[in-house]
Amino acid sequence: MTSTAQHPLSTDEPIDSFDHEEEDDEEEARDIVSDDLPPMLSVPSMRSRRVSVSAESIQPSSISPQEYVVHPKTNDQRQRINEAIANNFLFKNLDDDQAGHVVDAMAEKPVSKGTVVIEQGAEGDFYYIVESGTFDCFIQKPQEQDKNKVTSYGPGGSFGELALMYNAPRAATIVATSDGVLWALDRITFRSILMDSSVRKRRMYERFLSEVPILRSLEIYERHKIADALEPIQFDDQEVVMREGDVGQNFYLIEDGEAIFYKTAEDGSQKEVNRSYKGDYFGELALLHDNPRAATVVANGRLKCVTLGKKAFTRLLGPVMDILKRNSENYHAILREATQND
Ligand SMILES: Nc1ncnc2c1ncn2[C@@H]1O[C@@H]2COP(=O)(O)O[C@H]2[C@H]1O
Numbered sequence: 173m174t175s176t177a178q179h180p181l182s183t184d185e186p187i188d189s190f191d192h193e194e195e196d197d198e199e200e201a202r203d204i205v206s207d208d209l210p211p212m213l214s215v216p217s218m219r220s221r222r223v224s225v226s227a228e229s230i231q232p233s234s235i236s237p238q239e240y241v242v243h244p245k246t247n248d249q250r251q252r253i254n255e256a257i258a259n260n261f262l263f264k265n266l267d268d269d270q271a272g273h274v275v276d277a278m279a280e281k282p283v284s285k286g287t288v289v290i291e292q293g294a295e296g297d298f299y300y301i302v303e304s305g306t307f308d309c310f311i312q313k314p315q316e317q318d319k320n321k322v323t324s325y326g327p328g329g330s331f332g333e334l335a336l337m338y339n340a341p342r343a344a345t346i347v348a349t350s351d352g353v354l355w356a357l358d359r360i361t362f363r364s365i366l367m368d369s370s371v372r373k374r375r376m377y378e379r380f381l382s383e384v385p386i387l388r389s390l391e392i393y394e395r396h397k398i399a400d401a402l403e404p405i406q407f408d409d410q411e412v413v414m415r416e417g418d419v420g421q422n423f424y425l426i427e428d429g430e431a432i433f434y435k436t437a438e439d440g441s442q443k444e445v446n447r448s449y450k451g452d453y454f455g456e457l458a459l460l461h462d463n464p465r466a467a468t469v470v471a472n473g474r475l476k477c478v479t480l481g482k483k484a485f486t487r488l489l490g491p492v493m494d495i496l497k498r499n500s501e502n503y504h505a506i507l508r509e510a511t512q513n514d
Contacts, residue, residue, distance in 0.1 A: 235364045241277040253278055253355055256303045259328050259483065261400040262366050270365050277361040281354040289332075289354065290346040296335025298356040299366070302327055305352015310345045319345065322391075334393075336362045337371055343393075374399045377478070384425055384451045386492055386499075394491060401484040407471035418465045420458025422479040423489070426450050429475035433467040442468070456496050459485050 245253075253275050257263045263271065278301075283289060289300060292312055302325050309331065310319035322344065325331060335342045336359045357366070377399040381387050387395055404427075407413055413424070416436055426448055433446040433454070445467060448454055457466050459482050480488065489496065 235360055239360075240273050241358055241361055243277065243279045245275070245278075249280060250275060252303055252353075253301075256301050256328055256355060260301065260330055261484075262330070262333070262370050265369050266365070274357065274361060274365055278355040278357050281356045282351075283348045283354055284351050285348055287348040288345060289348060290342050290344070292342050292345045294335075294342045296332065296340070296342060297359055299332045299336055299359075299362045300330060300346075301355045301357070302329045303353040303355060305354075306349045307331070307352070308347050308349050310347065311343070312345070324349070333362070333367070333370070337367050370400055373402065377402060380427060380451075384453070386453055386495060389495075390491055394488070398480070398484075398488050401480055401488060402478040403481075405477050405479055407475040407477070409471060409473050411471045411475070413469040413471060413475070413477075414455065414465050416465050416468045418458075420455060420463075420465050420482075422455055422481055423453065423459055423485040424455040424469075424477045424479050425453050427476040427478055430472040431475055432470050432472050434470065435467045447472070455479075456485075457500055460493075460497060460500055 263274070266274065281300075283305065289307065292310075304327055307325040307329070308321055309323045309325070311322050312319045325346075331344075331346055332342075334340060374396045378392075378395070381395040381398060382392075387398070390398075402425075405424075407429075413431065414420070416434070428450055431448045431452075431454060432444055433448070434442040435445045437443045454469060455465075458464060
């Protein structure tokens with residue numbers, strides 16, 4: 173394997189886009205060839221733009237059982253970890269053994285207000301999960317003096333995965349804004365057990381999410397976080413995706429195919445009110461307004477979607493909530509018109 177890689181934070185050279193439709197292959201997905209790395213963030217590194225990568229950056233690390241890192245824990249600590257990771261998508265697909273190794277390997281790290289947990293440009297050593305406290309994330313762009321706050325984290329939040337996934341310098345600085353407790357997971361355990369499915373999903377959905385109009389205004393990093401949370405789902409021709417009046421749990425993006433929307437008219441008949449295609453979304457109304465589903469959705473031909481659960485929808489689509497709400501007002505008007513006219 174080559175030893176010179178496109179820096180994942182670099183933006184000055186085109187990077188081959190990844191076509192997820194052709195790329196569902198396990199072996200290929202494991203092969204984290206740097207040329208395929210996403211253009212990532214608009215934050216060039218504070219160090220050299222090109223880094224030499226060892227074999228470690230090309231494939232997930234593997235460790236033998238005798239190499240597992242173990243920090244002995246009390247039951248109370250285990251329980252606190254389980255609460256902190258309950259909504260973390262990186263932990264979702266682990267089997268019991270893997271989950272056990274990851275929990276064993278975590279080290280408790282109390283931090284006091286003002287501590288710089290991660291410094292932009294530094295080498296990546298740990299992935300952090302927040303048990304308690306608040307943390308701000310800042311990015312300093314190359315020619316700018318000031319750092320920009322890009323996000324903040326509270327309990328259940330996590331950060332520090334990028335440098336470990338891509339063997340890149342830290343992309344941001346993280347500062348504790350209160351006293352708190354972090355759980356730190358070493359890079360070897362992270363790479364060997366946790367990162368595989370996340371890297372695969374981020375790569376798999378990168379192009380698709382960048383082409384979804386509602387998500388275009390998001391930063392690449394925000395779309396990566398959405399990719400972590402996506403669940404694929406498929407429907408056969410004429411299969412009902414949701415029924416008018418149901419309680420809404422999920423938000424849907426169409427990856428491929430066609431969905432037809434029906435609404436019950438005043439005379440009780442089902443009226444087609446809309447059709448949606450690749451890149452469109454639906455299912456947002458019930459989540460935005462806590463209302464029952466406003467329409468019945470049926471697959472026309474095979475329909476391939478990805479979904480976000482309600483919590484992830486609220487958290488990850490926060491930056492586009494206003495657009496979603498504005499669109500939903502127009503949409504209400506269209507639906508009303510369609511069911512009232514004729
Ligand atoms: N917009 C962003 N760009 C890059 N990193 C971010 C951003 N927002 C949050 N982060 C987190 O900040 C962390 C800094 O360390 P890492 O680069 O290892 O991983 C990074 C991400 O977990």
